Amino acid sequence: MKSTIPDTGVPITPPAGNGGDRQEASLHGEILLRLRDYVVEGNIPEGARVPERQLCEMLGISRTPLREALKVLAAEGLIELLPNRGARVRQLSQRDLEELFDVMAGLESLAGRLACEAITDAEITAIEQLHYEMYGHYLHRDMHGYFQTNQRIHESIVTAARNETLKTAYANFAGRIRRVRYSANFARKRQRWAEAMREHEAILDALRRRAGSELSDILFQHLRNKRTAAIEHLTEPQEDAPASA
């Protein structure tokens, strides 16, 4: 008994309906987007075998476009394709996660450096706004809000870098990590909070001064610390009160 997928009827979306608004003419493109989200959101257990047949039924399509989508997801590193053995959700070892975090750190570090060359005062103001908002979440111990705002800040920096290639790569790696995040549902350790806030202050400061190489350093360290916290959390899942109420 495999029980490949925790099937709940029609998990992804109604097979027929043109669900998402995302403009994507081709069927295979539509499938790709849906499957990617489906995998990223952690709906398939790690390392689970995913028979094409089953996915086809779920999505209401034939195998051809599905297989095309699978190949792309494999190239993106979300799943792996064993020859003659089908697709499995890629299992990330701790080492893989460390590597991913480091690459993310490098990309954000780069984003900060580039942002300093191109960012407008208005954009900085917007980020300051987010920063204060995040500080509010911090004071209210609102982890979820904090986390979301934090993510928006980092995305703003990447956007300010004015580099679509970077942005795409960033989104790709972020997806791979997010998959784990959804599954493990790890949150930041409380004790990291104060430290992270201080680091964010420094980030803003360097950004205001357009100190590219300095910001680059700070961002790398910031992400490195994040990495450490995340890895520790994975090996020791229990941490002070996790769920926000």
Next chain:
Amino acid sequence: MKSTIPDTGVPITPPAGNGGDRQEASLHGEILLRLRDYVVEGNIPEGARVPERQLCEMLGISRTPLREALKVLAAEGLIELLPNRGARVRQLSQRDLEELFDVMAGLESLAGRLACEAITDAEITAIEQLHYEMYGHYLHRDMHGYFQTNQRIHESIVTAARNETLKTAYANFAGRIRRVRYSANFARKRQRWAEAMREHEAILDALRRRAGSELSDILFQHLRNKRTAAIEHLTEPQEDAPASA
């Protein structure tokens, strides 16, 4: 007149023969590798339309595995897939190239930083060796040799970073740029040479001292300068010729 591909009989390899030694069981994987090389090496003119039928005949396969490979190449950014209009070799604008170079700079900068944490004395010695070899090419005005050795040095640094994820991403972006390099066949400007050599000295120095954040900075600047030279070369293809106008 379409003349989509500069067809020379059977351009890629004999359709039947198991050409490459690269172990890749599946046909689609084999196709992917061959097609990628074929595109990277610039055998297809920019923006040229590539009828699937023609590629199928070239490769001696049916359309199914070919289309799978095309989807992957599109995801990698080497080609683009227009709906119902087939695949075209992705045309890189000057802006695209700038972005790519910057991302490469970011990745190498990251590689340098990580390398400082993990590199062994033996690896540093090996890089020093390459450095001297490169210096020899520089003295002999051997651009080709210089270029190759230079590439090996940068690859050594990426390898020393001990991060397979980074290495894969690096290879991907390098491929996209190489495609242009093959096509445009641009080389370094002579006047950049001396400067580049000095920068390499500084790279080695920082590496020896394991000064991660410093090396990160130097590498980024080094690649940035490379970018400037490359872009200038694209707009003004003449080498050494009076850059004035």
Next chain:
DNA sequence: AGGACAAAAAATGAATGCAAAATAGCCAGC
């Protein structure tokens, strides 16, 4: 002669069919 429309040809997108490989199920033998 030039342009617009229409039909034919070709190319793409997706579905189906078929062969090979892998998995599982089963029986015999130890």
Next chain:
DNA sequence: GCTGGCTATTTTGCATTCATTTTTTGTCCT
């Protein structure tokens, strides 16, 4: 009772086929 080998079923990989869409070409009208 367990292991080892053999067969049946499932699943993957690729080729082929069918349905649209696009592109080309030919013709007619102005």
